[in-house]
Amino acid sequence: MIQSYILAWLDTVISTNFDNTNVHPPLSTAQLQELIRKIHKESQAIEAKLKHRVYAITSEKRIRIFLNNYYHTLEVLHLKVHSYRLTLPDKEKQWLLLLTTLEDTLDKLMQLIQERFENYIHPQKPTLKKQRSSQKVRCNLSTDQAALILRAADESRLLQSKSLRHVFHTITPFLATPTKENLSSDAMRVSAYKAEEKDKDIVVRELQRLIEKVKSY
Template sequence: MAQHYPLEWLDTLISLTLNPAKIYLQDLTKDDIQSLSEKALIETTQIQSELKNQVFSLHKESQLRLLVQKYHSALIILLDTVKGYEKNDAFEKSEYCNLSRTVVSCLDELLFFIEVRFANFLSMEERVPSTYLNVSRKELKLKLDHLQKKLVADVADPIFSSLVLDNLYKFVNAKKTESITFRELLYRKELVQKLELLGLSETQTSIYNALNELLIYMNFNSRSYINYFTRCIANKINGLATKTERIDSLHFHFKEFRQMHTHRSMILYPEHQTLKAILSNWFEQEIAYLEKTMHLAPNPIKELKKNNLGQTKVTDKLTVNLSVDQIALILRAADESKLLHARSMSDVFKKIVPHLSTANKSELSYDSVRSKSYNAEERDKAIAIEVLEKLIRKLKTY
């Protein structure tokens, strides 16, 4: 039995209804145009569903590749056709122009859908046709303009957000069209799509913020980002008092970094090393350097002992109805959220912990409490969150 042609309605709309050389376009009323615009959006969703059904009904890779490439090529031809119509005087009318824009947007969405879902069946190193590239750049620019304020607001450091936006704007504003591949275009489209979703989830799985996690996932191996990332870590590490603390903190940052996921096929610059490889090498080199130069310190062992002996002996302490692990989590969160300002996180623990005790322990070592903040158990996290929520409820009664 012959398969249904999913693009039939869209093809007819473009080939006949919108064709200035046919009589149909002139007979369209404003209500007809509105109805066609709404129908195009519905068809776009249905076409995606139908394409998935057709792809999964086939079993041979050669058949899958042929089917995907056929629909991808057909959509590019339809896109070229619509953009050709827009040069006609008839499309100076705002209602016709709006309808063509809707259709172009739908075609661009369908092409992106195929390129993301079925990239393995496309020749991603092929050159993007100029019409499709121009349309995609315009669509991306609209999204970036809308995204810019949100990204700047969500990311505390404007330098960080601007280095990502500048890279994307450079791509959409470039004049070059003859050598852009589908891989390069798809990367920018997917990155922008994920940036639009940034901040919708409040779950943070590591010490790195959501934008860092996204760029590492997307293999954003831009030299400017690599320099920014390593500079931020270096500044944070250099603020610690001793080399022992710096090595400990570097190991912790490296552990969290290694646990982050990366996209298996996405990379900004395929000709360069992956972002994970570059940054992993940086961490390893920094740790090795600090470990090799430990002996250059006047006397690290004495220094540590001096710090421990120099702790203020406090007799009148506050008893906290939490465990040591839970106190550690709250103090770390207070430091990393910038609620407390100190020279380093170690300094926060050093100045606060000696004044605290728990129901089971009167003397707390600030260094021991600090180390426990790096190994959060789910139960301790849940209790710490419950206590903070209780504080919020209490504050609302004032």
């Protein structure tokens, strides 16, 4: 029996709204909220279908092929959405929340496969985790201030990654602050969007210090 493509709806949303055009029609608040609601609902359905399909397969080889095919497809869609978000014209910022929601949803689905079916996708991951605790760099900023810098580096394309979530998940385990040894990558990412003015001022001041330091070389 031919199995349906689990990611069909998400793939269609991305290709219909963002492929082959640089101009997007205005999006009302109601339309945006409805699309985001459907994305969250579809994400839950995809999780359930993925698990059901995997548990219905009896061959280890076929499970590996199935998971890697879907993981690769998620990566491709994720890179597309991330690229669209970074190049979105200022006049179309109403689409930003939709792109961010799509990016987070795709990232969570990849994370689900990584964590639940780790041996099929990334068998070497546990070794890396064990090494991280002895490789931390202490950043003399608060968690919120460091988060601002990472967000700015991602959105200015100083750092190029498949998503902002991936930036935080990759870098945060190696960071510590003067008051915190173990940082939460998800908490840092959220705080990057809720910055207080005093944190912005401190980050700007520290970046200016860096500029002066570079000029002195």
